[in-house]
Amino acid sequence: MARKIETALVQAGRAPVRHYGFVNPPLKRGSTVLHESIAAKKEVGQRAAFEPVENYGVMGSDTHFALEAALAEIEGGTRAQVTASGLSAITVPLLAYLKTGEHILVPDSVYGPTRSFCDSLLKRFGVETTYYDPMLTPAALEALFQPNTRVLFTESPGSHTFEVQDIPALAKVAHAHGAKVFLDNTWGLLHFAPFEHGVDVSIHALTKYVGGHSDIILGGVVVNSEEDWRWLRLGSLELGNYASPDDCWLALRGLRTLHLRLKAAETAGLEIANWFAARPEVARVLHPALPSCPGHEIFKRDFTGACGLFGVVFQPAYSAEDVVRMIDALTMFGIGASWGGFESLVLPTTGTIRRSAGTGRFEGEAARFQIGLESVEDLIADLEQGLAALKGK
Numbered sequence: 308m309a310r311k312i313e314t315a316l317v318q319a320g321r322a323p324v325r326h327y328g329f330v331n332p333p334l335k336r337g338s339t340v341l342h343e344s345i346a347a348k349k350e351v352g353q354r355a356a357f358e359p360v361e362n363y364g365v366m367g368s369d370t371h372f373a374l375e376a377a378l379a380e381i382e383g384g385t386r387a388q389v390t391a392s393g394l395s396a397i398t399v400p401l402l403a404y405l406k407t408g409e410h411i412l413v414p415d416s417v418y419g420p421t422r423s424f425c426d427s428l429l430k431r432f433g434v435e436t437t438y439y440d441p442m443l444t445p446a447a448l449e450a451l452f453q454p455n456t457r458v459l460f461t462e463s464p465g466s467h468t469f470e471v472q473d474i475p476a477l478a479k480v481a482h483a484h485g486a487k488v489f490l491d492n493t494w495g496l497l498h499f500a501p502f503e504h505g506v507d508v509s510i511h512a513l514t515k516y517v518g519g520h521s522d523i524i525l526g527g528v529v530v531n532s533e534e535d536w537r538w539l540r541l542g543s544l545e546l547g548n549y550a551s552p553d554d555c556w557l558a559l560r561g562l563r564t565l566h567l568r569l570k571a572a573e574t575a576g577l578e579i580a581n582w583f584a585a586r587p588e589v590a591r592v593l594h595p596a597l598p599s600c601p602g603h604e605i606f607k608r609d610f611t612g613a614c615g616l617f618g619v620v621f622q623p624a625y626s627a628e629d630v631v632r633m634i635d636a637l638t639m640f641g642i643g644a645s646w647g648g649f650e651s652l653v654l655p656t657t658g659t660i661r662r663s664a665g666t667g668r669f670e671g672e673a674a675r676f677q678i679g680l681e682s683v684e685d686l687i688a689d690l691e692q693g694l695a696a697l698k699g700k
């Protein structure tokens with residue numbers, strides 16, 4: 308019987324008998340691993356490419372392997388590779404899989420640095436990118452496939468604009484064309500089971516809720532077949548990808564309380580999203596759990612919950628300057644990139660996002676809110692005075 312997610316988060320990756328009984332795996336830093344003989348070194352070397360055995364620092368230590376085992380289990384996959392950052396959890400598998408002359412489909416709502424990577428480095432290496440509307444029907448998406456399309460990249464919900472994609476339907480089209488489905492599943496952590504919905508490669512910025520304290524930079528890639536594991540692992544080794552063991556250790560610690568923190572973020576996020584939805588200054592709220600968000604029906608079908616990150620579109624009467632004035636007036640929301648930490652954050656959407664397939668336009672200016680673990684009452688009081696500033700009061 309598969310253990311429940313709460314149990315997996317507590318137990319996965321721990322092996323106290325191997326660590327003198329200590330509850331947590333140790334933080335192991337190191338480059339050289341010593342072997343008893345040349346024969347022993349050779350034997351370990353042959354296994355280390357694909358198995359969790361310590362051979363040389365860059366190939367990983369117990370600390371990395373513990374986190375990778377836990378990630379694979381909570382995602383429902385077979386193997387995982389940690390990477391230096393959330394962005395490298397995107398670039399490493401793309402570089403490992405694609406080659407010159409191939410084509411990739413990427414949603415217009417993709418995380419900005421993923422777009423930059425496609426438009427600069429992938430382009431220089433002769434890989435062509437087509438951006439598609441994340442809400443395209445499967446039939447319309449099919450028309451964008453070329454004989455050389457090797458990857459359908461997805462991100463659901465989309466960065467800043469929160470479109471929820473019909474991953475199972477789009478994956479069917481991709482697989483019919485022999486393409487792999489990559490998903491940036493950072494927002495859907497614990498709430499979207501990638502491999503039950505047709506995904507081949509699931510990507511996470513562990514920097515967000517797994518770290519949970521705005522103090523690490525880390526990524527993870529999970530796959531569900533031996534074939535996918537082999538190209539991912541080889542590519543990762545060839546690229547010299549290495550994640551800090553200190554950050555892996557903190558991520559392991561973060562995993563143990565992840566479901567509690569996510570639950571708190573979901574509850575507070577929904578309370579504040581609903582509060583915004585009832586305000587006259589707001590045109591609509593881009594929270595996947597609310598009907599006003601593109602793809603809400605798909606969210607209800609495919610997700611088991613939400614995190615605390617969502618968007619708010621203001622009435623067209625308010626300008627970008629009004630929204631900036633509101634943000635500057637907030638005292639409990641930090642102004643800064645990232646999300647998933649214990650503290651609340653806000654960023655304007657306008658001026659932040661880049662789009663090239665005509666999506667991401669709403670009736671008014673928008674902002675993105677990350678709801679932290681503060682009192683909801685305090686946050687709403689702060690937002691009240693922020694909305695007064697929006698109106699120029």
Ligand SMILES: Cc1ncc(COP(=O)(O)O)c(C=O)c1O
Nearest residue numbers: 392393394418493512514525645
């Ligand atoms: C959806 C998404 N994917 C990936 C990343 C990249 O993560 P990192 O900051 O660890 O590189 C981010 C960061 O904001 C993100 O929002």
